Amino acid sequence: MNLTEGREKFIQTWGTLGSNWGINRAMAQIHALLLISPNALSAEEIMEELKISRGNANMNVRALMDWGLVFKVLKAGERREFFYAEKDMWKVAMQVVKERRKRELEPIIGTIRELKKIKDESVSGKQFETTIHDLDSVITKADKTIELLIKADENWFMNNFLKILMK
Amino acid sequence: MNLTEGREKFIQTWGTLGSNWGINRAMAQIHALLLISPNALSAEEIMEELKISRGNANMNVRALMDWGLVFKVLKAGERREFFYAEKDMWKVAMQVVKERRKRELEPIIGTIRELKKIKDESVSGKQFETTIHDLDSVITKADKTIELLIKADENWFMNNFLKILMK
DNA sequence: AAATACTTTCAAAAACTATTGAAACTTTAA
């Protein structure tokens, strides 16, 4: 496999992986392309390389910026905008974890807190209570673990501690 | 909010959450329904409760069984099959983590190993090499962490250790 | 062995999601 084929394969694989995680193909592919591009690319270049329309490119580049994974770069003497992906993979992973936490964990924690208030003495009510209670405890634990992970990122000791743990 | 509304809301929320994670709505809703049902339900009851067709119910119940989240239950003197969800939320979370690891992490680790072999001295080639190398290191770390988590589940000491860490 | 009760399959339809491309908008340079 040569470089061109490898790049192609990487873009395809990242795109497929994305769709398993509720991220659309174009968005994941643009991300992949920017990850392996040594320099920032213009909208035009992205469109060309991935064979997608201007609107599609624009929309998904903006989504990637919302996720904090891609940044606008302005080049001196150039009118158009260029896009550059965060290349530090640990940061990328952290950013994704943080965003998904905010977008998904937080709302569900809210809903569960509401559902916890329901009291009902029937068998069905008892099972509901148990399920919601257990779910709350698992989700709260997951949330705390993510917090720990985010803190580790900002804290030298924790970081090293986790590195040893994961070796 | 009364029990009926609460059950409804839980099923809806779980369904929505599922679609953000590449799991179809019906599958997630059936799972939610079974989680809060004190006893095993028949295909008929699932169809009725969620207002879905027989085919749809059947297909997704089977998918849930593939994921190891739902089991068939046979009742004495009953011809039809009943379905019961694993209720231990820690086990549910573990099962999902294990399955996604198998279905997604493992294939991507394979692809990355292949892409690592590509050597190319151009700037583009250098960036490709760096990105793939870093990605490999992050994914390998994530994989090891998941392994640790799965082991913790099977090992008293690790389990308690992690519990303390997550407190 | 035929009727009954239930499960599974699968092609077609419906629902949903992503993509296009042209028009509107914004910024810059002459």
Next chain:
DNA sequence: TTAAAGTTTCAATAGTTTTTGAAAGTATTT
């Protein structure tokens, strides 16, 4: 101020995924 260069939006279209429902299949009972 106007033309040129570039960006954004959005309604229409294309593409994908899910759902339906009827038909085929399987097991159980009489």
